[in-house]
Amino acid sequence: MSESVQLIYNNETFEFPLVEGTENEKGIDIKTLRAQTGLVTLDPGFKNSGSCKSEVTYLNGEKGELKYRGYSIEDLADGADFLEVAYLLIFGSLPTKAQLDKFQDDINKEALVDEDLKVILKSFPRSAHPMGALASLTAALTAFNPESVDVDSDEDMYNAIVAIMAKFPIICAWTHRKVKGLPLNYYDCNLSYVDNIAQMMFRLPNREYVANPIVKNALNKLLILHADHEQNCSTSTVRIVGSSHAGLFASISAGISALWGPLHGGANQAVLEMLEAIDADGGDTKKYMAKAKDKSDPFRLMGFGHRVYKNFDPRARIIKKSADEVLNDLGINDPILEVAKGLEQEALNDAYFVDRKLYPNVDFYSGIIYRALGIPTEMFTVMFALGRLPGWIAQWREMRKNNEPIGRPRQIFTGNTNLPFQSLDQR
Numbered sequence: 001m002s003e004s005v006q007l008i009y010n011n012e013t014f015e016f017p018l019v020e021g022t023e024n025e026k027g028i029d030i031k032t033l034r035a036q037t038g039l040v041t042l043d044p045g046f047k048n049s050g051s052c053k054s055e056v057t058y059l060n061g062e063k064g065e066l067k068y069r070g071y072s073i074e075d076l077a078d079g080a081d082f083l084e085v086a087y088l089l090i091f092g093s094l095p096t097k098a099q100l101d102k103f104q105d106d107i108n109k110e111a112l113v114d115e116d117l118k119v120i121l122k123s124f125p126r127s128a129h130p131m132g133a134l135a136s137l138t139a140a141l142t143a144f145n146p147e148s149v150d151v152d153s154d155e156d157m158y159n160a161i162v163a164i165m166a167k168f169p170i171i172c173a174w175t176h177r178k179v180k181g182l183p184l185n186y187y188d189c190n191l192s193y194v195d196n197i198a199q200m201m202f203r204l205p206n207r208e209y210v211a212n213p214i215v216k217n218a219l220n221k222l223l224i225l226h227a228d229h230e231q232n233c234s235t236s237t238v239r240i241v242g243s244s245h246a247g248l249f250a251s252i253s254a255g256i257s258a259l260w261g262p263l264h265g266g267a268n269q270a271v272l273e274m275l276e277a278i279d280a281d282g283g284d285t286k287k288y289m290a291k292a293k294d295k296s297d298p299f300r301l302m303g304f305g306h307r308v309y310k311n312f313d314p315r316a317r318i319i320k321k322s323a324d325e326v327l328n329d330l331g332i333n334d335p336i337l338e339v340a341k342g343l344e345q346e347a348l349n350d351a352y353f354v355d356r357k358l359y360p361n362v363d364f365y366s367g368i369i370y371r372a373l374g375i376p377t378e379m380f381t382v383m384f385a386l387g388r389l390p391g392w393i394a395q396w397r398e399m400r401k402n403n404e405p406i407g408r409p410r411q412i413f414t415g416n417t418n419l420p421f422q423s424l425d426q427r
């Protein structure tokens, strides 16, 4: 017999079924709660609420486990190419060589954007934050690709996915080149997807671009580690915007805006700014630890804590090792890394952080690598978005294929309901 839970309200007993995931995670199915009882639930920040069933990414915050479509993040970061992982997330299985070649070829065919997009970018001030420019340009892609996607057609869906996978790295690189005042360049169909990201960002107009394998490996790993993270803030945004049947570009653009905030993807920029400030202030990590614990001080230790991980973020483990390797390989001696290590050591041994299970998250070390690769701080969250794109697409596709209803939460209203109106001259 399937399990259920009982709710007693007004001396009446109501029964709700339990749903169970692959790893025996259980949830109460309250779809009929309001119809049966007249009640709704209240869960600000959705700390206890599942919004969907999903087959894309498995995350166990207590054990510190992360799997994409059944494959551990450690194995993927170690052995896969980012485009393979993108295919895996979006279509559900690792591609064969033929499938991957076709995916790459199809991306190559779409890897151009309308020249008029440059006019939009040109109208932004040089000081515009790249994430704002990226969200705008991604939304603008809708105007240049106005056909709506028939989600019941696998071919239509595939074409839309290929189009955004192809065009997104170009506009990401352009936001960087705009800040740097460099000419906007193009995707090179002779190079791989990850090599293209590097060349489009770093190629200078007056010299040949020579790919650096250390940069490529580090970028590949970072992109894979950021590729999906189940129902986080930006992914939930993509799903909820898409649930109104808004198009893929519009949904992704909304996800970019959600990612920008410093409590989410914007944390990687905030971490580096924090580490630089601590370093400039003499490197006194104890002082900043005290500030982070002081409830009257708004300062938080950026890059620490996570809504779901109450154990080490497995991505942080991989990135930390990678940061050491990259700095070593590139021969960089960065004092910021020492500040980061000092903070981490203190936090891991401090009762405040231990009791609240606050561990370094993925963003704590990613910025150090981006910085070593020569990527400016304000581009860090764009790099995150580049990695997260396949996850957003996979979740959007799943939501549309499952024909999920429009996302529309309820509320508990606590405002006035009965005020007599007074005209302006009487107020």
Ligand code: ACO
Binding pocket: 262, 263, 264, 265, 267, 292, 293, 299, 300, 301, 302, 303, 304, 305, 306, 307, 308, 356, 358, 361, 362, 363
């Ligand atoms: N520094 C100091 N104290 C912290 C921190 C921190 N970074 N994070 C959480 N706390 C404290 C809170 O003050 C709270 O303390 P209290 O119980 O005494 O009131 C307790 O830990 C729980 O914190 P919440 O904010 O309730 O936890 P929540 O799950 O809502 O927030 C979040 C998670 C937003 C990530 C938070 O830990 C934070 O702000 N971290 C810093 C920003 C950051 O690194 N964000 C990146 C997240 S990863 C990503 O998006 C890819």
